[in-house]
Amino acid sequence: MLEVDHITFSYGRHTVLNDVTFDVAPGEIVALTGANGAGKTTLLRVLACLLMQDSGSVRLDSVNPLLRPIKYRRGIGYLSEHCPLYSDMTVEAYLTYRVRLKGERSMRVRKRVSEALEMCGLDEVYKTRIRLLSHGYRKRVGLADALVQHPKLLLLDDPLAGLDVRQRKKTAAVLTAASSRAAIIVSGHEIHEMLEWCTRFVVLGKGRVTATYRTSDYSREELSRLLEQQVGSGAGGEVRS
């Protein structure tokens, strides 16, 4: 479904992503983890078409974003690290705006918005202005925005950051439900929690994929220990799969 093939990206002389290669199958929830500065956000930004790689290619169902950007972007939902939103709008107005902007047909807009509101538990606050929402709810609105048009691929940059335990569990439940119709790549440092619902871990270190682990191949304790070693070491060891 998603093929990331030898991606390299650098800011000037500083190489941020170096020969990153992996793929994601439909229904997978891939956790992208690594130390700070490992290149997680940059990789997600490349996959979200916000940055253009220096070399290598990305394909989503054989669609190359450099050749057919609109079609590629129609297939993705992106949640940015800082979860920017239009604070002056109500939750419902914001999601309606976003669905329309993404080119949904008028007759389906209301349906899509109500589905996203229900899925992300925003039914109670849909008439509330976004500036009045707590951080947790704002993250949920961002998640609803990413999900609203049923994308094939969800790219979520640190969706659990700053959330309390209850909100994290809610987010995990939303993502698990969403994985039935989309592949998900989620970055973050919350390894122990992500172990419960991610199907695969891709560890980045200094811009390289240093290890990949399928959660089904390891016991939770063993994988937790391996991941902590990998992330803790920063650079990581050899690529395993």
Place this chain on the structure above:
Amino acid sequence: MTAIQVTWLREVRAFRGAFSCGVPVAAFLAACGWTFVMTLRRNEGSVLQIQSIWGLSIAPWLPLLSAVLTMRLFAEERSTGMIDLLMSSPIRERDLVIGKFLSAMTVMAVALLLSLTVPVLILPALSAPVQGTVRAAGFVATFLILFLQASTWCAAGTMISVFFRNQAAAAVGSLVLCSGLPVVAYAAVLAWVPSVRTEMAWMPLLVHVYDFSTGLFSTAILALYVMTTVFFLFGCSKLLACLRLRG
């Protein structure tokens, strides 16, 4: 709804806030009223027509209003990070730029229409012979050239706002491009080529307003403003695309 319509609608609604729209438009109208009265007094007994005085009193303020209206269009998106969501959406940069530009032009058109109240309020106080010289067609032609100039300034302001995350910096940049550069260029021409001082007694931008207000239409001038507007909008969409190269 197309992406242009959706963007336009969102931006027009965002303009409803007093600070981003109401206050600048009110200040613009006050400035126009003051300039209109001053120009009227200065040209007492001259052959200038009312619509020319109206046009000439409004044109200098258009770059200022457009700078204030357009400063937030992309600078705000960049400072809040919303630009990431917009750029990862399945829309063309061109549509985003046109939608935002049209929203600024909508407010600008409203401001220009409201500025017509300046002569309407002042005309009754004028003598009957002066009122007799007022022609609606002259006002329509003046409105057209002011609208074209405003579209150029708004397009330039929209493009400039892509460069900045700070709205004030975007406004200053826009003012420098739309107001500062023409004045400096005009002063430079007069300084270097003194022989043209007689022919260029007024700045060309004001001459265009005067010509249109007196019925002297020029296709070249129309084309100039349309082409400049298109150029700035094209540049704006390409600048947005360039953001993908290095964020």
